[in-house]
Amino acid sequence: MPTDFSIQTRLRLVHSLAISLTALFLSSCGDGSSTTDQTVVRTSELPNIIFIFTDDHGYADLGVQGVRGDVKTPHLDQLAKTGVRMTAGYVTAPQCTPSRAALITGRYQQKFGVEDNNYSPLPLSQATLAEKLTAVGYKTGIMGKWHLDINGASERWYNEVYAPGSSVPFNESNIPFAEKLKYYPESRGFQDNFVGYHNNYRANFNLAGQTISPRTIQDNRFRVDVISEAATTFIDRHKADPFFMYIPYYAPHVPLEATQKYLDLFPGSMPERRRYALAMLAAVDAGVGRIVEKLESYGIDDDTLIIFMGDNGAALNLTKKDILPVSAQTAPNGGSVWDGSLNEPWVGEKGMLSEGGIRVPFIMRWKNHLPEGLVYNEPVISIDATTTAAALAGLATTDMDGVNLIPYLKNPSSKPNRALYWRFMQQSAVRQGKWKYLRTADEGEYLFDLSSDQHEQVNVLSQHPAIAQALHTQLSNWSTSLKTPGLPSGALLGADKYWYDYYFPKN
Structure with missing residues (x-):
């Protein structure tokens, strides 16, 4: 049971009880007084x-x-x-x-x-x-x-979970309400x-x-x-x-x-x-x-x-x-x-x-x-x-x-010792400390110093290849724990290409 909030909570409970007893006493005395304090007595110390x-x-x-x-x-x-x-x-x-x-x-x-x-x-x-x-x-x-x-974008769920092998194409409106209710x-x-x-x-x-x-x-x-x-x-x-x-x-x-x-x-x-x-x-x-x-x-x-x-x-x-x-x-x-x-x-x-x-x-x-x-x-x-x-x-x-x-x-001087990871569509990334390694499916690679005023405006991969390689290894290892393992590969397509050609044009 967490304890860092228990003492204050107990004090408030005592305070609230005192208010309630006072109000009850004044009411019984018939002086017409009433309290407008809405403070409630909580049923638990959980926040x-x-x-x-x-x-x-x-x-x-x-x-x-x-x-x-x-x-x-x-x-x-x-x-x-x-x-x-x-x-x-x-x-x-x-x-x-x-x-x-x-x-x-x-x-x-x-x-x-x-x-x-x-x-x-x-x-x-x-x-x-x-x-x-x-x-x-x-x-x-x-x-x-x-x-x-379940919504209009649930075709994959329909084909893999609800009706695998069905010859009937997905249509959200045809999914029974009882099935939708589960979600x-x-x-x-x-x-x-x-x-x-x-x-x-x-x-x-x-x-x-x-x-x-x-x-x-x-x-x-x-x-x-x-x-x-x-x-x-x-x-x-x-x-x-x-x-x-x-x-x-x-x-x-x-x-x-x-x-x-x-x-x-x-x-x-x-x-x-x-x-x-x-x-x-x-x-x-x-x-x-x-x-x-x-x-x-x-x-x-x-x-x-x-x-x-x-x-x-x-x-x-x-x-x-x-x-x-x-x-x-x-x-x-x-x-x-x-x-x-x-x-x-x-x-x-x-x-x-x-x-x-x-x-x-x-x-x-x-x-x-x-x-x-x-x-x-x-x-x-x-x-x-x-x-x-x-x-x-x-x-x-x-x-x-x-x-x-x-x-x-x-205790802000203590810091979580961990990396943060991402994989989305044809992109993957990892951040460790001030460094961020970003990778696209077409082997586009970027290393950014996020503590710098230039942050993602300057790719510093060529200056720090060892850091980039270490972060790539971390990212790759993390990806093996995912339901579909691995990092994206192949040509950069669709929206991903649209974005990266605009924000990170190749010289």
Whole structure:
């Protein structure tokens, strides 16, 4: 059982009991007095855990990063100022499905075959963090985008798992609901669900806080605000319990949308796609502010670890064209449009293993338990968040690939002695300390000193061939542990060639 929070929790329990007894005494005296203190008596010393996951959110778009002057994220900035901001926070993939599969399991997703968006759903063989936390008494909830169920990109699953050898081609609409239900969050450990993308949400509670039979709820309001309201409702429902809340906002991913209230925060001349992305992130920021305020109102703010991060870098469509209407999801040429977010100062974008694709905003805040205002420069990765949460709940973490970050953040002079690894489509990469080795399928090789101001703008492989070789060996050895072993080979094709020809042109 974790002990670093037990003394303070016991003191709060005594304080809360005293408040309750005082209120009872005053009431019995008939003086008409009542208390407005909402402090609750928690049922467990286990900390609450909140994961907030944004979608296609570039590194630059957090005010406290100090990269851009047009960003307005005061609540997230405050979260960083009262917690820890990771300047080298990574995700395990530059795309939605694999990144989420890793976060919810704490494992490199290639170990169980979720290589990219075409490898959904999350295999039933993989235990989720929600399932593990439920087993030790947590109330668990998800509000927002799941993206680990059966969808239009599940043809590979259909051919390899559901109907191998079938002569009937895959059609998502022909998969029985009972089969789809197996992969929904409600079947993967989440007790409270409010899951959806735009206006339709599969939910087992409503925004009045009432439990309902699982059904589709229609809410035509701005999708970010709806999810924020669902999150605060979940806290109302489980304020006294240890809870795990996962809030994967569908923002600022396309199609872009925002209400005038948020758009008005960004007047003046700028690309419209940029204005909408900033407005969507301002809405996320407002939601984070409401969540923290709700925690404070119940006196459980310092019982709650909040981890905020993006799922991958922003999609730029190379030149950041201001394609209108802003709701467009694909460019006229069929490519991916710019979502209005920015990855500065890093090179590249969503879909790439360059820093722009995998280095994201990353904040951890646990009031009175983690240092306030710490800027942590050591490389960390999304699966560390999962491992940290499991460790705080007293769970074994030997089946996870991350590290518990709490000891390192409490003693920043100590550093995790490990490498971080990636393999995605025709790319692979490893980071060890300040060095990053990046490799493409056509034997394109790059070595970058990420401590340098030039970071991925200058390939230093020819100056340090021994370091590059050592990192290549590490990467190759790691790849043997994956479900499909090995590093990508062959000619660089499709989107990978499109990106690398643009961002890393050969002389």
